[in-house]
Amino acid sequence: MSKNNKNEVVMSVKNLTKIFKSGIFNPEYTTAVKDVSFDIEKGKIISLIGESGSGKTTVGKLILKLINPSSGQIIYKGQDIAEITDKKDTQKYYRRVQGIFQDPFATFNPLYRVDRVFDMIFDSYELGFSDKDEAIRKVLHDVNLNPDRTLGKFPHQLSGGQLQRLLIARALLMDVDILIADELISMLDASTRIGVLNLLVESCKKNGMAVIFITHDLNLGYYISDQSLIMYKGRLVERGATKKIYENSTHPYTKMLFEAVPEIGDRWDPEEEFLPEQVVGEVKDFYQNNQGRGFVEVEKGHSVLFSDE
C-alpha cells in the first residue's frame, strides 16, 4: 500500500446533529447528537465510546442512513449521503457501508431461518463468489461457528453469541469499506472475543475496511482502535489518536471513564465511589472555567471540547 493511501479519508462526518421530536400538538425535543465531526480513514478502526444514551448508536444509525440528520453532513466519496435517494445509488452505498446492530436477537426476523441474512445479501449484491454455500461455510468457520449446527436453524434456537457471529460473518462476506459495529462483541465469551476481534483487525489491514467500533468498554477500545471518540450527552468531548487520549485525557468525563475502569487485582473500595452527579457537576465547572474556547486541538491529532455553547 502506498503512503498517501494510508491516510485516505473514506468518510467525513461534519457537524452532525440529530434532534428527535415526539408529539404533534405538544412536541418534545430530545437532542441525541450535537455537532459531531470526525473523519474515517481507510483501514483504520475508530472507537466511539460513551455511556448509554450518549448518542453513539444514533451516530451509527445516521451513517447507515436509517435516520436522517437534523443538520450537518456525512460525506462519503465526495457526496453528502443525504443526497443519495435513488434506489440504485442507495444499494451501491449499502454495498460499501454496512452495520452490525446492538441486539442480535432483534436483528433476526423470528419467522425465518437464520440463513436468510446470507440469502438477502446474495440476492441484492454481486459478491463475487462462485459457490455461495462454500463461501458461507468458509466464513462461518472463520468466526468459529459450525455451519452444520447453525444453518437451517431458527433464531430462537441459537444463542446471542452465535447470532452475533452470524452477523459478523455476514459483514465479512460483504467485504465493505466501512463497518459500523454497535456493541459488536458484547455477547461473546472471552475466548471467542479475541478471535473475532483479531479477525476484524486482519480484515481491516488486508482489505482496507474501516470500522466504527461503538462500545462502552474502554479496554476494548484501547485494544483495538487507532482513533477514539469520546461522547458525552450527545457531544463529542474528546477526539484523537487512542494512545494520546489514553495518556493525556483532558475532559473530566474522559478522566472519570479511565478512573472507573477496574484493573485486575483491584478490589471494590466504598471510599472511591464515583457518583454520576459528581461528573455532571465537574463537567459543568469545566465548561464554565473554559468559557468560549469550544472544540480545540490540544496537541496534534487530539481535540477536546472545552465549552458547550
Added chain:
Amino acid sequence: MLTEFWKKHENLYYALTNKKVIFGLTIVIFVFLLAVFGPMLTPYEYGDYAGEGYMPPSSQHFFGTTIDGKDVFTRTVYGLRSTLLVGVIAGTIATLVGCAVGFLAGYYGGTLFDELLMMMTNIFVVIPQLALLIVIAAFLEVRGVVVMAVIVSITAWPWTARAVRSQTLSLKNQEYVSLSKISSLNVGRILREDIASNMFSYVFMVFIQQFNGTMLATVQLEFLGLGPTKGISLGLVMQNAVNWNGIQLGMWWWAIIPGLILAVLITALYFINTGLDAAFNPRLREM
C-alpha cells in the same frame, strides 16, 4: 411432492397439526355444516306450524317444539345461518377497517395524520357500545341481517385499530427491518416479509376474535329485542323462548339448545385462536 408443499407452507403444517386447532376446527366445521345443510334435513320452514306444541326432543323434532308448535331444530339451523352470516360480515368489516386505520396510523406514526386517525379512533372507543347500538337500532325501522352487521361493526373496529397500530409501530422499528434495509431489500419485500408476515397471524386471530365478538354482540341485541325485524336468528329464538317463559314452563330445549350451540362455537373459535398462536410463532412450537 407433498413434503415439498409442506416445506413451503410450514405455518400451515404446524397449524393443522396443532391439537387445539384440530379440536376447534372440527367443531367449527360441524357447526357450519349444520348451518348450511341443516335446513335441508327439515321439511318445515322456520315459521311453519310443525305439529303439537310443548314437545321435548324426539326423532321427529330433533330439538323439540315451541309452545305454539314450531320446530326448534328448523328455527335453530335457520337462525344459525343468519347469525353466522352477521358474524362473518361484521367481523370482516371490523377487521378490515381496524387494520386499515391501524396500519396507516402506525406506518405514519408520529405525524399529524396518525394523530387525527387516533383521535377519531379514540372517540369511537369511548362511545358506550350498547347505548349507541340501541339508538341506531331504534332509529332504523326495518333492520335486516346486513344492517345488523354494520351496526355491530361500528363499535367493534376501534380496538383492532389501536392494537394493529401499536403492532405496526413496534414492527417497523425492529432491528431486523433495519437489517433488511441495509441489505437493500425493496420496500415491497420488507413490508411483506418483515412486517406483514409478522402481523398476518395476528390479523388472522383478530378476525376470529372479531367474528366471535360481533356474533355475541348481535345475539345480545337480538335478545334485548333490537334484532332484525324480519327473519330469524339464534338471538331471536332465545328471546322468543324467554318471552314465552319457555324455561319456567319446562321447555329447556327451546332456549338452552340454541344457546349451547352458540357457546360451543365460540369456545371452539377460542381454541383455534390459542392453537394458531402456537403454530404461527416458531418460539411456541413444540419441537
